[in-house]
Amino acid sequence: MLLLNLGTPDATDYWSVRRYLKEFLSDPRVIETNKFLWWPILNLVILSVRPQKSGHAYEQIWDKERDESPLRTITRDQSESLAKRLSGDDVVVDWAMRYGNPSTASVLEKLQKQGCQKILLVPLYPQYSATTTATANDQAFKALRDMRWQPAVRTMPAYFETPEYVRALAESIRTGVEKLDFDPQLVITSYHGMPVEYLKRGDPYHCQCYKTTRLVREYLGWPEERLMVTFQSRFGPTEWLQPYTDRTLEALPKRGIKRVAILAPAFSADCIETLEEINIGGRETFLEAGGEQFGYIDCLNASEPGMEMIEALVRRELSGWV
Numbered sequence: 011m012l013l014l015n016l017g018t019p020d021a022t023d024y025w026s027v028r029r030y031l032k033e034f035l036s037d038p039r040v041i042e043t044n045k046f047l048w049w050p051i052l053n054l055v056i057l058s059v060r061p062q063k064s065g066h067a068y069e070q071i072w073d074k075e076r077d078e079s080p081l082r083t084i085t086r087d088q089s090e091s092l093a094k095r096l097s098g099d100d101v102v103v104d105w106a107m108r109y110g111n112p113s114t115a116s117v118l119e120k121l122q123k124q125g126c127q128k129i130l131l132v133p134l135y136p137q138y139s140a141t142t143t144a145t146a147n148d149q150a151f152k153a154l155r156d157m158r159w160q161p162a163v164r165t166m167p168a169y170f171e172t173p174e175y176v177r178a179l180a181e182s183i184r185t186g187v188e189k190l191d192f193d194p195q196l197v198i199t200s201y202h203g204m205p206v207e208y209l210k211r212g213d214p215y216h217c218q219c220y221k222t223t224r225l226v227r228e229y230l231g232w233p234e235e236r237l238m239v240t241f242q243s244r245f246g247p248t249e250w251l252q253p254y255t256d257r258t259l260e261a262l263p264k265r266g267i268k269r270v271a272i273l274a275p276a277f278s279a280d281c282i283e284t285l286e287e288i289n290i291g292g293r294e295t296f297l298e299a300g301g302e303q304f305g306y307i308d309c310l311n312a313s314e315p316g317m318e319m320i321e322a323l324v325r326r327e328l329s330g331w332v
């Protein structure tokens with residue numbers, strides 16, 4: 011079983027972040043702009059300024075002891091926890107990244123050498139998007155293309171509407187809110203954004219985000235106005251999915267909403283987008299705009315309820331194999 015996540019730089023210095031961003035932003039699944047038009051913009055403009063800016067953001071959240079990014083630590087923890095849970099079932103569990111290290115190709119090769127002849131690919135994205143799920147699978151299939159003795163492969167579908175995920179997410183909100191030392195007037199589900207154009211071309215991500223929040227609201231039995239959807243991490247000058255998280259946080263205090271809790275359901279692991287952009291940047295934006303209390307609710311990460319959910323999902327996908 012191969013857990014797949016997005017990837018992260020090896021270090022926070024300019025060249026490490028640049029290498030990571032170059033691989034990421036050269037992916038035509040992520041940037042659909044014509045490649046002859048995109049090449050000079052990426053190489054001459056974005057890669058000369060963004061690595062510095064992102065490197066600084068990574069520094070804020072870097073795990074200095076392990077010298078790695080939280081996304082890597084958490085993905086490894088998830089893999090180790092799942093391996094323990096499946097230890098009686100003759101299943102090898104490993105993890106890899108779409109961009110950066112450990113690369114998908116290197117881990118697939120390792121699994122093949124270990125004798126794995128059936129591999130379940132598990133893209134760790136609850137909501138499907140061509141920019142995440144599809145490119146993670148593409149990268150795995152690209153590696154399989156070079157194998158003479160190719161293993162059989164299954165891919166795990168997006169799991170946003172499974173009862174296991176909805177329950178785990180809803181319960182994380184319930185306990186997250188209970189742990190706060192204030193009562194939030196509003197809970198914001200902030201999803202990673204994407205260009206509106208991708209939605210128009212048929213990417214179902216936007217709809218799956220809204221459905222996730224609706225299912226969670228129904229599970230909790232909360233009124234509509236208690237749980238809100240926003241989209242974060244805007245990149246570049248084009249229009250992205252709205253409402254934008256940062257603008258919402260800025261506007262809420264003027265509407266009398268001064269106590270909020272926020273979580274990021276599109277991320278299976280806390281990362282720069284949640285820890286820096288939301289818990290540091292979003293908090294600052296909200297408090298500077300007149301907000302009084304801001305609570306961040308962690309991603310499911312390698313928590314017991316989160317791993318119980320992943321175990322149930324992968325067991326279903328492994329049916330007939332183990």
Ligand SMILES: C=CC1=C(C)c2cc3[nH]c(cc4nc(cc5[nH]c(cc1n2)c(C)c5CCC(=O)O)C(CCC(=O)O)=C4C)c(C)c3C=C
Nearest residue numbers: 016017018064081139141142202203204245276281282283
């Ligand atoms: C430029 C277009 C981008 C699209 C479309 C996009 C979609 C998307 N991304 C995630 C999950 C993650 N993204 C992360 C970081 C990140 N994302 C983009 C750009 C797009 N993402 C950039 C440039 C970056 C790098 C960080 C930065 O420079 O700001 C991460 C975190 C990686 C980490 O190291 O911590 C994740 C996870 C989803 C779910 C998604 C779906 C629409």
Ligand SMILES: [Fe+2]
Nearest residue numbers: 016202243283
């Ligand atoms: Fe992203």
Ligand SMILES: [Fe+2]
Nearest residue numbers: 243282283287
């Ligand atoms: Fe970001």
